[in-house]
Amino acid sequence: MTGTRRKLTTIFSADVQDYTRLMRTDEEGTLDTLKKYRDAMTRLIEIHGGRVVNTWGDGLIAEFVSVVEAVRAALDVQNELAGYNADRPGDTRMLFRIGINLGDVIAEGDDIYGDGVNVAARLQASASAGGIVISNTVYDQVRNKVAVGFEYLGLLPVKNIEGGVLGYAVRIGEDRARPARQEHFSAKSASDDKNVDPNTGSDVAPKWRNYGVFGVISAGILAINLLSWNGEFWAPWPILAIATVSALSWIRTTRHVDQVLAALAILGLALICINLLSWRGTFWAAWPLLGMAVLGSIRWFTRRRAEP
Numbered sequence: 001m002t003g004t005r006r007k008l009t010t011i012f013s014a015d016v017q018d019y020t021r022l023m024r025t026d027e028e029g030t031l032d033t034l035k036k037y038r039d040a041m042t043r044l045i046e047i048h049g050g051r052v053v054n055t056w057g058d059g060l061i062a063e064f065v066s067v068v069e070a071v072r073a074a075l076d077v078q079n080e081l082a083g084y085n086a087d088r089p090g091d092t093r094m095l096f097r098i099g100i101n102l103g104d105v106i107a108e109g110d111d112i113y114g115d116g117v118n119v120a121a122r123l124q125a126s127a128s129a130g131g132i133v134i135s136n137t138v139y140d141q142v143r144n145k146v147a148v149g150f151e152y153l154g155l156l157p158v159k160n161i162e163g164g165v166l167g168y169a170v171r172i173g174e175d176r177a178r179p180a181r182q183e184h185f186s187a188k189s190a191s192d193d194k195n196v197d198p199n200t201g202s203d204v205a206p207k208w209r210n211y212g213v214f215g216v217i218s219a220g221i222l223a224i225n226l227l228s229w230n231g232e233f234w235a236p237w238p239i240l241a242i243a244t245v246s247a248l249s250w251i252r253t254t255r256h257v258d259q260v261l262a263a264l265a266i267l268g269l270a271l272i273c274i275n276l277l278s279w280r281g282t283f284w285a286a287w288p289l290l291g292m293a294v295l296g297s298i299r300w301f302t303r304r305r306a307e308p
Contacts, residue, residue, distance in 0.1 A: 037094055041077050070100050100138050122165070
């Protein structure tokens with residue numbers, strides 16, 4: 001199609017909570033307030049390098065090249081509008097909900113379409129009045145770059161997206177932007193929530209069952225060694241191999257540790273165990289451990305310098 005292309009962009013979707021009620025109470029006053037608030041929002045979006053794509057009714061869609069700037073713009077918007085609302089009676093305050101998604105969209109002229117936009121709109125609908133909800137693709141990019149907290153919301157159902165989308169609420173303050181919890185966002189029951197990994201959204205129970213299998217196998221190997229004892233304790237070798245593989249498998253499924261540093265630590269412990277199990281009076285593991293320590297130090301300092 002002429003003039004149509006696909007691109008990866010950050011979509012910012014906003015609308016007014018209880019807009020129908022506000023219009024019913026004071027139509028002209030609500031429209032004046034909406035214009036003032038939306039002008040402020042547009043100014044802050046442009047300051048952060050964004051572009052307003054479209055407005056309709058009480059809604060607004062914008063896009064950003066930078067994911068971090070999109071979240072910073074949303075924070076500035078909510079903070080500035082909170083200042084405006086502070087001077088208004090409670091029932092006349094105009095509170096926006098904001099959703100942000102990083103996704104692939106179809107661009108046609110100045111407009112954008114597609115699932116990436118739909119996801120941003122669904123996230124916005126899941127936010128509380130005055131709140132911000134982001135997708136996991138946004139969270140992955142900003143969690144170490146924006147000085148705010150995040151609250152895991154679980155899987156949010158999105159039309160045409162099988163399995164839904166993982167969402168996170170941005171914690172602006174204790175009194176505002178505290179979206180409703182998982183119960184009305186996810187098809188999973190409360191009893192299932194404990195099995196969901198808050199970083200990946202996947203069921204963690206199968207992983208622990210796998211580690212349990214490794215434990216059973218290790219116990220079986222030890223039992224075989226003892227029951228067929230001929231003076232040689234060979235079981236530590238396969239058990240060490242199983243433990244090393246299990247530990248390396250675990251670090252691939254978690255985001256709570258630096259995977260490279262954790263892998264170096266696990267391999268270092270494995271080398272020490274091999275050295276001790278095959279002890280001939282020489283601690284030869286010190287040399288590869290020294291090399292690993294140098295690599296680990298380079299990795300640590302490189303990451304520190306990359307942090308904002």
